[in-house]
Amino acid sequence: xxxxxxxxxxxxxxxxxxxSVLDDVSFHLGRSGKAYLxxxxxxxxxxxxxxxxxxxxxxxxxxxxxxxxxxxxxxxxIPYLRRSIGVVFQDFQLLPDRSAYENVAFALYATGxxxxxxxxxxxxxxxxxxxxxxxxxYPHELSGGEQQRVVIARAIANDPLVLLADEPTGNLDxxxxxxxxxxxxxxxxxxxxxxxxxxxxxLVKSYPARTLALMNRQVVEIDPQTL
Numbered sequence: 001x002x003x004x005x006x007x008x009x010x011x012x013x014x015x016x017x018x019x020s021v022l023d024d025v026s027f028h029l030g031r032s033g034k035a036y037l038x039x040x041x042x043x044x045x046x047x048x049x050x051x052x053x054x055x056x057x058x059x060x061x062x063x064x065x066x067x068x069x070x071x072x073x074x075x076x077x078i079p080y081l082r083r084s085i086g087v088v089f090q091d092f093q094l095l096p097d098r099s100a101y102e103n104v105a106f107a108l109y110a111t112g113x114x115x116x117x118x119x120x121x122x123x124x125x126x127x128x129x130x131x132x133x134x135x136x137x138y139p140h141e142l143s144g145g146e147q148q149r150v151v152i153a154r155a156i157a158n159d160p161l162v163l164l165a166d167e168p169t170g171n172l173d174x175x176x177x178x179x180x181x182x183x184x185x186x187x188x189x190x191x192x193x194x195x196x197x198x199x200x201x202x203l204v205k206s207y208p209a210r211t212l213a214l215m216n217r218q219v220v221e222i223d224p225q226t227l
Contacts, residue, residue, distance in 0.1 A: 001162060001193045002029040002052065004219070007061035009047055021047050023217040024061070029195060029210075031161070034188050036204050037197040038227065039214030045197035048219075049164050052195070053085050054078050066161060083111050086155030086192075088184075090167035092147050094139045100126065100150045101135040107154045125153040129183060145176035152183060156192075163187060165196040169203060181207060201227040 007025045010018040021044045029035050037045050050056040051063045054070060063070040068081045094103050104122045113121065126132050129149040139147055148168065155163060165184060169177035181203050188194040198204065204211060204224045211224040 001031040001033065001066060002027075002195065003062075003064035004028075004048075004051075005062045005064070007051065007058045007063060009044075009051070009056070009058055020217055022058075022219075025217075025219045026061075027212060027219050027221075029193065032188075032191055032193055033210070034185075034194045035196070035210040035212055036224070037195065037212050037214070037219075038199065038201070038204060038222075041199065043214040044217070045199075045214060046166055048214075049087070049166050049195075049197055052162075052164060053082055053087060079111065083158050084161050086152075086158070086160035086163045088148075088151050088155050088163065088165040088168045090170040092139070092151050092171075094147060094150060096139050099136050099138055100131060100142065100146075100153075103139075103150055104154045104157050108157050111158060113158070121157050122153075125157040126150075128156065128187070129153045143176075144172050145179060148172065148176075148180050149183070152180075152187075156187060160192065162193040162195065165194070165198075167198055167200075168196065169198070169200055174202070177203060178206070 004025050004027050007022055009022040010020040013019055037048060039045050052065055057070050066084055098106060101122055104125055105118050108118050108121055126135055129152050131149050134142060134146060169180050172180060184194060204227055208224045211222050212219050213222045
């Protein structure tokens with residue numbers, strides 16, 4: 001489902017030099033697999049996620065996600081790639097002037113979902129995250145955990161094959177973080193490939209799974225209990 005093949009990425013600096021973030025990185029995550037990506041702030045976790053939904057392309061090497069390959073994908077196919085991926089962000093990115101229902105529906109309209117299908121998909125997604133009773137509430141009327149559940153509902157409304165989570169519990173207290181993480185794991189058990197970038201070592205140790213670590217511009221597999 002996810003393949004990094006000898007991927008290198010660098011960014012230009014104001015002085016004309018380049019800062020290398022990833023250097024010849026390779027790893028594989030199979031369909032319906034689950035893995036954590038850990039590493040300190042600035043180590044490249046978000047860069048790897050951007051490569052997966054092709055907001056960024058490698059300088060060298062290739063990224064394969066499902067049938068889509070970074071070296072061969074046409075610009076017109078990128079929206080279709082992104083419909084097969086759900087992304088959960090740390091900072092929610094909810095529209096403050098729209099209800100929970102409308103936030104999820106907006107994402108579906110933006111990806112070209114027929115209006116006739118939107119209500120059924122939104123209702124199903126909110127039900128899967130336990131927020132049917134909050135569908136008319138606005139973000140400011142929801143707790144942090146409830147807002148993150150709306151974000152997850154928005155991410156899964158298209159029934160993606162892959163769910164990417166970028167520090168999904170970073171703004172939550174430990175008890176709420178556990179609830180959100182258990183929800184993500186439940187979605188994985190239903191068949192979604194789950195890839196979670198996090199610096200929350202407590203969660204990784206409490207819910208152990210395959211763990212990839214960014215170290216010196218490389219990705220290496222580690223024992224989560226050593227964190």
